[in-house]
Amino acid sequence: MTDSHKRIRKNCICISILLLAGAGLALYLELSVYEPSGGDIWGHLYKSQEMYESLKKGNVFPLFSPYWYNGIQLFRYWGPLSYYIMAGLMFLQGAIFFWLTGCLPLLYS
Numbered sequence: 371m372t373d374s375h376k377r378i379r380k381n382c383i384c385i386s387i388l389l390l391a392g393a394g395l396a397l398y399l400e401l402s403v404y405e406p407s408g409g410d411i412w413g414h415l416y417k418s419q420e421m422y423e424s425l426k427k428g429n430v431f432p433l434f435s436p437y438w439y440n441g442i443q444l445f446r447y448w449g450p451l452s453y454y455i456m457a458g459l460m461f462l463q464g465a466i467f468f469w470l471t472g473c474l475p476l477l478y479s
Contacts, residue, residue: 417444418456425457 371379398404416438424432431450434443445453 414453414456417448418453418460420444421450421453422457422460425461 420432420435420438421444424430432444434441438444
């Protein structure tokens with residue numbers, strides 16, 4: 371096995387460990403009904419939800435929301451990259467939730 375193959379294999383193992391650790395943490399937080407804390411967390415969660423809903427409608431960059439400070443631009447002061455990531459995680463979480471609640475019981479019936 372060459373050095374590049376060893377490096378690729380090592381990277382794949384490290385990524386797998388990180389993904390499993392992240393999935394374990396997410397499962398723990400979901401089962402413990404963890405609620406995020408912080409002064410502005412609800413605003414960030416709101417903008418993440420707005421991004422998710424806009425992406426579902428086909429709008430890849432929502433400019434404003436009438437409910438966000440009476441219509442000001444959502445992403446005027448914060449870049450949208452983290453909200454795109456959160457929207458992707460919301461999509462994955464919804465798909466996983468659908469699979470667990472919709473498909474998993476069918477396997478055991």
